[in-house]
Amino acid sequence: MKIDNSLPLEYSTEENRLKILGFWIFLGAEIMLFGTLFASYFTLVDRTAGGPNGMHLFEIGPVLIETFLLLASSFTIGLGIHAMRLGRRKAMMTFFGITLLLGLGFLSVEIYDFIMYVHEGATIQTSAFTSILFTTLGTHGAHVTLGLFWGLFIILQVKKRGLTPETANKSFIFSLYWHFLDVVWIFIFSFIYLKGMM
């Protein structure tokens, strides 16, 4: 393995650079995936079939908490990567840990939200609107869930193996993923929640 020390650790080997580019391309595909979900959402949003619509369901409180938690986690993972670049393993692991806790908080509020929706008579089977609502939010939530496990595995690996080109690379890619989920959430927040409450 050739290590190029002029580059940050996560970019330092050929394999690492390939992985980072490959992951960016993967994110391109993810944009299409969420783009399709959003397009379908806009198509179906008014098809409530007499069931509840966004005005009925959405409450600003939990949504703001979710937004705050996820945005904060995006910030902390940024700090984590910063610490990693400085070679401060402990600090990095702490920030990653905080990120995951914030993510877990986000997920809990989202699940609470879902339960509230169901209580108000909106299940995934109620109407085209609720089907696409749960699917879009659920896809994002599933990504966060996966991210929690993935992030945990990465913390364990950094703990065991230290900051090597490999673990640094994984951590960096994970941070890209996490930021991406944050960006998707901003779209969900603006175009599903805020627009739906207007």
Add this chain to the structure above:
Amino acid sequence: MDFFDRFAIPHPSPVIYASMVAIGLTVLAIIAGLSYFKKWGYLWREWLTTVDHKRIGIMYLISALLMLFRGGVDAIMLRAQLATPEAKLLDAQHYNEIFSTHGVVMILFMAMPFIMALMNFVVPLQIGARDVAFPRLNALSFWLFFMGAMLFNISFVIGGSPDAGWTSYFPLAGNEFSESVGTNYYMIAIQIAGIGTLLTGINFMTTILKMRAPGMTLMKMPMFTWSSLVANLIIVFAFPVLTVALAMGTMDRLFGTHFFTTDNGGMDMLWANLFWVWGHPEVYILILPSFGIYSEIISTFARRNLYGYKSMVYSMVVIAAYSFLVWAHHFFTMGQGALTNSIFSITTMAIAVPTGVKIFNWLFTLYKGKIEMTTPMLYSMLFIPLFTIGGVTGVMLAMSAADYQYHNTMFLVAHFHNVIIPGVVFAMLAGLTYYWPKMFGFMLNEKLGKWTAWLLSIGFLLAFMPMYITGLDGQARRMYTYSESTGFGPWNMVSFIGAAIMAVGFAVLVYNVYYSVRYASRNISSDPWDARTLEWATHTPVPEYNFAQVPQIDSIETFWDAKKKGHVLFKGKYEKIHMPNNSGMPFIMGCIFFAWGFSFVFGIWVPLILTTIGIFICMALRSFENDHGHYISVEEIEETETKLRGAN
């Protein structure tokens, strides 16, 4: 008993029972054969666990040929049923199932893996790389495709085949009108294979963008590599749309959601739109690499460099962009109004322009070329006029007002077979013949190869030209029969004869393989066609590491320059080479995905949950794994190189 009832065929026939027996016997024969010849270990070590792009390419190739056979049998049955009016060979339900599986198998499980086969084998060699960017992921892509294909293929003996067409339009594909699990198979088998394809797209884009030999700038890449890059770009942007559409369709059928239903606000046209937002780019995913193959072959056998390299590249990029802007031409008649139709008419016609540019480039390459009519070249020469007919009828279909007459008639069926058979299938057979010596170390027989090319062309013309006529006359597609008074009878008989001639053509191809395995000379050079690109610069058989030294590039046709102008391709001493390790994980994951898909199709939830957990465990294991590959030492390289040099 109820539990087992669902696995029964809802609409059985003796043919299906016979196939069950045949499938059972074949599986037994394979198991017995492998055990008798003690080949299990070989199979596992050399193939099932391989991460070598060349072997993966060959596995794609074998799968594609098998699926070509399956789809071909479907086709013959369809044509036989239509050969005479009011025929009773198949009933309406069987006819529906057969045209649905024919379409899916041919496009997704034949044409796609065929392209993947050539891409896998050729692209890393063409750019002078040791393998693809993510070899392990590449194996996973293959196994996902393979398991998806197998899952789809067992549908007709377990539970029933899909019967709503390869387009699977809702509400027809909903539970109300498609009760059997057939459409579940459609949704889930294609989902699994589609994820594999998406991963391939990411893998090959990274490979081509990052792993080219030093000196090979983007504008010095061989045309097939360019076409693969563009096709993979389309894959990355088109396949997620399919993923979403299939997931929604699955949920509608199994979880009672209302995406495409006719009640509770569902919108059946949403499926049609999503399907074609993927579906139209998909046809370009098929045709662009085919164009790439033709470009390689035409410049090799016209003994000239490709005319208009830059315009070839730009036209492909333009096609890729346009391919996302024309999808509504597939349902002009489904009520989106005059303005929308006009816009999509114009974008569709516009896409014919860059396609035409490419045709002229090939013609100019041929002009003043010293043409050598080998089998691959013969296919290319047949392709140009035949494909042009298909392109012209495409433009006819693109006129939305006129499309009310053509839509969903045999005219449409003639159009897309007219572009796909001479366009894609001929390209794949040409590519197969062209790359065969690099893959297997001997050439296919030229005379038999030409017989196949001619039989396929004549059979193709007889089979599909009459459909333009009956289509204009109003013969609808997907109808299992017609009355004698329509007068379609004789033309359909001609079509059947054409289909039979094509079947003979494929039989000759099979015989050709057999004949060449037995009799062809093994004493061929590593560059038997006197070709121009890098893949011919290494030995035959290609060593595991492809190139002992990384080639140095300074023009579009470096290998040609090396042969004719004394350019030095390989400089310096051997160095140890880093290679990835084999792994059983992709295959195992593929198997779990198969079980996952099967449980999903039948809604057996406990195994579904267990297999889902299994998939995540595999991913977790991969995350924790510490696998740094291995090195091939300089001595080993020297030994291999001396041996291979001696062989040539």
